[in-house]
Amino acid sequence: MLKSKPFEVSLADKQSVILPDKHITEFIENKHKRIKVKASSPHNEIEFYAALKREKSGLYRMYFSKAKQKELEVFMNDYFTIQVFEDTSKYGVEMSEELKAVLLSDYEAYTIFEDLTPGRQRSIIYTISRYKSSQKRIDKAILLTENLKRGVKDPKLWLKKF
Numbered sequence: 001m002l003k004s005k006p007f008e009v010s011l012a013d014k015q016s017v018i019l020p021d022k023h024i025t026e027f028i029e030n031k032h033k034r035i036k037v038k039a040s041s042p043h044n045e046i047e048f049y050a051a052l053k054r055e056k057s058g059l060y061r062m063y064f065s066k067a068k069q070k071e072l073e074v075f076m077n078d079y080f081t082i083q084v085f086e087d088t089s090k091y092g093v094e095m096s097e098e099l100k101a102v103l104l105s106d107y108e109a110y111t112i113f114e115d116l117t118p119g120r121q122r123s124i125i126y127t128i129s130r131y132k133s134s135q136k137r138i139d140k141a142i143l144l145t146e147n148l149k150r151g152v153k154d155p156k157l158w159l160k161k162f
Contacts, residue, residue, distance in 0.1 A: 096125070
């Protein structure tokens with residue numbers, strides 16, 4: 001598995017980090033667009049998945065949300081350590097057990113889900129995983145899969161009851 005050595009970064013702006021070329025060159029050469037990230041500060045350590053975004057200037061940037069900043073307890077001008085790994089997950093993000101179970105129990109919904117673009121699949125996974133309660137994730141996954149089977153394509157309507 002491809003991985004970088006840990007390296008130090010700081011926030012480039014309110015919600016992103018610039019990734020130094022020397023640490024991600026192998027990922028770029030091997031055409032990896034998504035990575036798994038381990039970020040650590042003196043206060044905490046988190047793991048998440050991210051996209052490698054190339055800017056017109058040639059720099060590579062990674063989105064680093066306010067929620068992740070808060071969880072890691074880092075602020076603008078703080079330095080923290082990250083290490084990037086090859087993303088070996090099927091969808092570019094970990095799917096909750098609840099969504100996995102709902103999709104495995106409903107072949108039609110599973111087929112529709114598998115036919116979606118990778119970005120839409122990740123959107124669905126994020127939509128369900130944001131709920132803290134397991135029962136809520138199950139309920140929302142069932143509602144979402146029913147809406148997919150109805151042909152609902154608009155993400156704003158995935159969790160709407162019809």
